[in-house]
């Protein structure tokens with residue numbers, strides 16, 4: 010894992026001091042709330058329905074057990090004992106006091122963490138594949154490139170007041186586990202003619218106008234990665250729309266200019282940038298890479314004793330093939346039946362940290378599906394790990410099932426919400442668990458957002474649910490056929506919306522259609538793609 | 552000609568030793584037509600590159616920030632410096648303490664905020680970063696460079 014050197018540490022410490030100073034000026038009345046707002050946002054501090062919310066950055070979703078422990082401690086010390094893992098591989102605290110914010114940032118800085126650029130119209134935390142460095146199917150570990158981009162994007166002097174927020178994802182496998190093409194910039198590390206480089210996809214995003222990013226260049230040489238990204242950003246900073254915040258994301262610029270014209274402008278800027286020497290020295294990438302070298306894997310058992318069916322089910326559902334055949338990556342579900350998706354208590358967070366130390370070379374990952382991964386678990390340790398997880402209510406065997414749903418905070422916390430997402434998620438998971446249908450349905454990605462901003466990725470759900478406000482009444486729109494994986498697609502709305510009870514019934518109905526007509530090995534999504542919307546509509550509205 | 556620029560008196564922070572330019576400032580459009588203008592003001596929507604043919608005769612370029620949240624002026628500044636402009640580059644308008652260090656890094660060397668800023672806070676802000684990650688034309692050695700000296 011990457012370790013800060015004195016320079017990285019100094020940057021974060023400087024930011025804590027800067028924020029302390031800003032908070033002081035706010036409390037002294039030298040800054041109005043209007044002036045303070047963009048500054049606190051730059052430090053991940055939002056004002057929500059009931060309290061401040063603090064969002065902590067977990068770069069490319071990777072952290073060690075000391076960092077995880079600190080997150081648990083902060084949950085207990087400054088929040089109401091919970092942390093909430095988000096779809097951007099970050100962590101949010103929902104009950105923070107302004108007076109405490111600088112102290113929390115100082116606690117985070119002690120373990121090389123921060124909340125820098127987790128909100129505001131700047132380049133946000135870089136996300137990546139949660140199985141990076143462990144997956145059997147990756148070309149290389151994408152995280153050294155993500156780290157290079159992290160440094161470049163931290164306190165970038167030109168790109169701190171962009172038209173809108175800016176999200177970058179980096180992957181290095183054909184299988185996309187990071188919703189790469191739904192980011193402002195998606196980077197896939199690829200190989201061409203024996204050389205490693207980066208394919209750039211620009212202009213994806215969710216929100217009210219979801220778009221899938223087109224590829225604008227199939228190969229950027231690695232020693233020009235930063236230069237090319239800088240060119241993409243400069244064109245956006247200069248020409249992205251600022252007249253309407255709903256049209257300010259780069260996806261709108263790329264869409265309005267057309268992919269070809271945007272690409273032409275980027276290429277022109279890139280040619281200019283190449284003369285400016287903005288690329289970090291080559292040695293920097295070489296310095297970063299060893300931090301992500303493989304831990305000392307040992308040969309061991311290659312299979313588990315399946316005599317305990319509960320354990321066997323968890324192994325089948327919640328482990329992912331590792332590049333070393335004596336290991337797997339183990340997914341810790343934060344979706345217990347009837348729970349709040351992505352929530353963990355301070356104590357659970359510390360338990361996961363301890364288990365990472367014991368069983369996963371001190372490393373954890375946060376998934377965009379709001380779960381936690383222990384990336385490198387020895388197959389022979391799985392039973393001990395599962396036993397410990399189960400005892401801490403962390404052993405739900407439901408990865409990628411309908412119970413493993415994404416849900417945004419919704420009306421329970423969020424000031425922008427139209428409808429509640431959490432209670433809906435809880436009821437659906439209880440219902441499907443009770444009927445035993447979860448198992449039959451197999452992979453089914455359900456995603457719920459409480460408003461059009463789409464924090465819950467509903468556009469990319471095999472089944473998506475969107476909370477809308479109809480004349481002051483909570484109402485839910487259902488959509489089908491989305492995917493955030495390498496076969497990226499946007500879900501289509503089924504028709505008129507439903508009440509809370511109605512939408513639960515509707516989910517039930519569409520899954521019944523699937524179970525009736527599915528062919529061998531088809532997932533819900535495959536069946537939908539084969540038979541189209543009509544049979545589902547018929548079941549819902551006739 | 553109406554003078555739309557700030558006067559030297561309104562400049563609160565300046566990091567140059569030469570005499571401040573004290574003459575009428577024209578719009579970017581006018582600058583292109585008018586062969587004798589030596590000071591120009593550009594707005595967020597202006598393309599800084601239209602000024603490149605005239606940089607030799609310009610002593611002052613003002614970049615206006617009608618609202619601090621509109622960051623186009625940062626790109627304008629860097630583009631001008633990257634093209635070799637060495638005259639005064641003055642940020643004017645809605646500037647706050649917390650924009651100063653980034654502006655400085657992008658090449659601004661004079662600041663005329665609408666509302667004067669607390670001098671002590673500003674001094675602290677200008678020296679926020681002991682070191683920096685990105686290469687700009689401010690000539691500072693970057694952290695990646697320092698690591699590999």
Ligand code: HEM
Nearest residue numbers: 095096097191214215216217258417418423425462463464
């Ligand atoms: C509770 C406070 C939150 C607020 C006020 C908030 C606000 C927003 C807004 C306004 C957008 C739309 C941006 C745009 O379209 O330009 C957005 C998008 C998004 N948010 Fe949130 N959000 C919150 C919490 C979360 C949480 C908890 C997560 C993760 C679970 C999250 C993840 C996202 C994602 C993934 C997007 C879509 C990005 C895209 O448009 O490409 N947000 N959020």
Ligand code: SF4
Nearest residue numbers: 417423426459460464
């Ligand atoms: S989708 Fe809407 S309701 Fe949900 S967290 Fe985002 S802004 Fe809030």
